[in-house]
Amino acid sequence: xxxxxxxxxxPISGTIGAEISDVDLKDLDxxxxxxxxxxxxxxxxxxxxxxxxxxxxxxxxxxxxGPFGVEPYVKTMDEYPEVIAVLKEASxxxxxxxxxxxxxxxxxxxxxxxxxxLRGIDIPPYGGDTLFANMTLAYETLSDGMKQIIEPLIAIHxxxxxxGTGKSLLGDTDKKAMTIIRSEDAHEEIExxxxxxxxxTGEKSLYVNPVYTIRLKGMSEGDSREILQKLFKHSLQEAFxxxxxxxxxSIAMWDNRCAMHFALNDYDGFRRELHRITIAGEIxxxxxxxxEERDRLQSV
Ligand code: SIN
Numbered sequence: 168x169x170x171x172x173x174x175x176x177x178p179i180s181g182t183i184g185a186e187i188s189d190v191d192l193k194d195l196d197x198x199x200x201x202x203x204x205x206x207x208x209x210x211x212x213x214x215x216x217x218x219x220x221x222x223x224x225x226x227x228x229x230x231x232x233g234p235f236g237v238e239p240y241v242k243t244m245d246e247y248p249e250v251i252a253v254l255k256e257a258s259x260x261x262x263x264x265x266x267x268x269x270x271x272x273x274x275x276x277x278x279x280x281x282x283x284x285l286r287g288i289d290i291p292p293y294g295g296d297t298l299f300a301n302m303t304l305a306y307e308t309l310s311d312g313m314k315q316i317i318e319p320l321i322a323i324h325x326x327x328x329x330x331g332t333g334k335s336l337l338g339d340t341d342k343k344a345m346t347i348i349r350s351e352d353a354h355e356e357i358e359x360x361x362x363x364x365x366x367x368t369g370e371k372s373l374y375v376n377p378v379y380t381i382r383l384k385g386m387s388e389g390d391s392r393e394i395l396q397k398l399f400k401h402s403l404q405e406a407f408x409x410x411x412x413x414x415x416x417s418i419a420m421w422d423n424r425c426a427m428h429f430a431l432n433d434y435d436g437f438r439r440e441l442h443r444i445t446i447a448g449e450i451x452x453x454x455x456x457x458x459e460e461r462d463r464l465q466s467v
Contacts, residue, residue: 171201176206176213183301183426184409185210192218192228194416203420207282208368212299212421212428214411220286222247222442225418229284230442232420236273236445238281240330240353241265242346244442251443253285256344257436263338264439265345266430269300269403270378271423272445275324275357280423285441288351294434297419298410300427302372303442307404317398319455320361321384322375326353329378334376347410354424360453365424367467371443371454372425373398402427413441424448 173196175189189204190199192215207213220228226249229235235249244250255264270285285297306314321441329336330353340347364372377399382391411419421428423445450464 168185171202171206173202174206174249176210178210179214179411180304180405180409181209182304182409183299184212184214184411185214187216188216190215190338192220193224195228195231199333205231207420207422210303210346211303211426212419216414216422217416217417218286218418222250225286225442226250226444228418229446232282232284233446236447237276239273239276240326240348240350242348249444252345253430253439253441253443255346255432255434256401257343257438258370259342260435264430264432265337265338265434266297266317268307268336268378269399269427271302271375271427273326274359274374274376274379274423275326275353277357278369278450279359279448280396280445282422282446284418284419284420284444284446286443287413287415287441289438289440290413290415290417291377291428291434291437291439294431294437295439296410296412296431298408298429298431299421300402300429301425302374302402302408302427303370303425304407305367305398306371308371309401314362317394318362318453319357322361322380322395323356323382323384324359324379326379327354329353346352350466356381359451360456362455363451363455364461366449366452370425373402373456374424374451375399376427401430409462424451 174187176185178185273279285319382388452461
């Protein structure tokens with residue numbers, strides 16, 4: 168790991184997450200962006216504090232990491248179609264919050280976002296932290312036998328649990344400050360390798376999550392549940408996680424290819440608003456995939 172010349176990077180836990188300081192996100196040259204990108208790859212999630220940005224400046228910062236992702240099922244901001252306002256009003260008590268279960272963003276898409284960037288706008292005086300889990304470490308700490316069993320497996324992802332037409336994981340979506348768009352489209356199923364190879368670092372991670380991974384290919388939901396629950400329990404050991412305390416003007420940027428995250432809902436009676444942008448990703452590929460198929464996916 169070489170040193171950073173343009174930024175200061177301080178890990179916030181032994182396994183995932185680092186705070187980046189001595190940087191003004193309004194004013195970045197190519198070398199500084201490259202160092203931020205390196206810190207992001209090395210730490211899976213990076214955090215910035217006290218960034219005085221307007222929304223257009225925030226969008227411009229995000230645009231330096233790639234084209235924006237596609238935002239389905241949630242109405243984006245009227246003026247800024249690339250931004251979702253993640254919002255729970257003080258009056259929304261005893262409700263389920265957006266992002267309040269462990270997940271990787273939009274993993275049901277054929278090309279799920281490589282990164283998500285989130286900015287604190289109106290943060291409660293306490294609570295509303297976000298937790299992150301290192302899915303590369305989760306993979307690496309499995310036994311060799313378990314790795315061999317799971318490497319060829321394909322997981323089926325779908326948006327139907329939160330955004331489908333049946334009962335929603337998000338509870339009563341009509342009563343939320345956020346506009347949730349439920350649809351038949353959310354029942355579509357997409358296949359991704361259970362073990363994913365990171366296209367930039369080459370590392371392998373578990374690419375499954377409790378919200379969008381509905382079963383394993385060739386197995387019933389019941390049979391899949393046993394394996395998936397075991398993998399989730401293993402992945403969510405405290406030692407593989409970090410927890411971020413938000414303030415207004417804080418920014419987090421995480422790698423959806425090798426992390427899950429979870430928004431805590433422990434601030435009833437207070438308003439919480441953050442602005443979220445995703446960066447478009449690639450079709451996930453895994454180590455069990457023939458090389459020609461992997462090359463084909465990478466060139467899409
Ligand atoms: C999300 O899941 O993208 C939102 C996370 C948060 O609100 O902390």
